[in-house]
Amino acid sequence: MGRPKGFSREEVLEKAMPVFWKHGFADTSLQELERATGVNKSGLYTEFRDKEDLFVACLRHYLESQGKRGLLTKEPLGWKNVETFLKNGPLNKGEQQGCFSINSMREFAILPDEAYGVVTENRALLQRLLALNIESEKPFMAPSAIAEMVLSFFSGLCIERNLKSSKASSTRKIETFMTAIRSL
Amino acid sequence: MGRPKGFSREEVLEKAMPVFWKHGFADTSLQELERATGVNKSGLYTEFRDKEDLFVACLRHYLESQGKRGLLTKEPLGWKNVETFLKNGPLNKGEQQGCFSINSMREFAILPDEAYGVVTENRALLQRLLALNIESEKPFMAPSAIAEMVLSFFSGLCIERNLKSSKASSTRKIETFMTAIRSL
C-alpha cells in the first residue's frame, strides 16, 4: 500500500481556487500554488495533468459551490431572487473579489478550450434560472430577453470589483437597476 | 544631428495598442511588440522607459482616441447618445474587441498604479458625460445614479465581447436595457 498522501483533491481545489480567482491563470505561478495549497509540485502533478488542468478543476469547483448557494432557486421565484443574485453573487471574501468565472473571461486566449465551455455553459444555466424568476413576475417583455440583459449587468458589476469602489455604490447601482427592470 | 529615427511615437502607439488590447499586459511579450510595431527593442526602449510605460502610453492613446469620437457629446444630448455609446462604444475592429480600458481592469494587480489612475479618471469622465445626457431627459431619479448604473452595464457588455456571441444578441440586450432606463 505504501505511504498515504497527505492531502485531498478537494482540499487542494479549495486552496488553489482563491489564488487563480485573484491573479488569474497567467499571473499565478506553480510556486504560488505550492505555497497556497501546501502541496509540493510532485503532489500537484500526480493529482492534475498540468497547470491548465488544475485551473479548470478550480473553475468547476467554484461554479459548483456557487450553484449550491441556490440564490436563484429560492422559492418563491421572482425579482427578489434576481436582486439577491446581483447583490450577493459577486463575492467579497477578502482577496477573492467578483466572480471567478467572469474574471476568467479575459484569459480565454491562453486558457484551454474547456474553460470556455465551462464558462459559457454556466452562463446559459444562469440565464435560464434568471428567466424563470423573471417569468414568474409576468413582465411585458420576453423573460429571456430581460434575463440576458441582467446577466450583462451582472458581468459589469463583477469586473468593477477590480476597482476600489465602495459596497454602497454597488448597492445603489443594483437598486437603480432593479427599479428599472421591474417596469419591463 | 546624426541618423534620424525611422518611426514616430504615435506610429508605435497605434500599432502596439491593438496587441495590448487583445492580449493584455502579461500575455504580451517584447518580441510580439517588436513584430507588431516593426520597431526593435532598442527603439522601443529609447522611446519608452519599459513595457509598463509603453502600456500606459497605449492606454492613454486609446482613451484619447475614444474621447475624440464624441459619442456622448453630440447635440442634442439625450437617450439617443446613451444608446449609441452602448452600441458603438465597445469596438469590434477585427482583433481588438470590447474596450481596452475595461479589459485592463483585470490586470491592475500587475499594472503600474498609473494605469489605475488613468482608468478611474476616464470612468469618472464617462459618468459625468452620461449624467449630462440623462439629465437632459428629465428623469425621476438622480441622473448620476442612473449614469453609474449605465456604466456598469457598459462594462458588462465590454467583457462579454470575450465570448463568441453574436452582434444581434448584444443589440437586443441594449434595446431591452434602453427600454428599461427610459422609464426611470
Next chain:
DNA sequence: CCGATAAAAAACTAAATAGTTCAATATCTC
C-alpha cells in the same frame, strides 16, 4: 521488524522573459 510501495522533497532542465550592452550603420553638419 523488514521490505515493498507510494508520496514528498529537492534537484534539475529547457524555454521564455524583460531588460542591457555593444558593435554596426546610416545620415546630418561642416
Next chain:
DNA sequence: GAGATATTGAACTATTTAGTTTTTTATCGG
C-alpha cells in the same frame, strides 16, 4: 566627403517559468 552623432540590430544576461527526474522518506502488509 569626413567625422560626429544618433539609431538600429544583434548578441548577451539574469531571472523566472512550467514541467521532469531523482532521491529521500514515511507507511503499510506480512
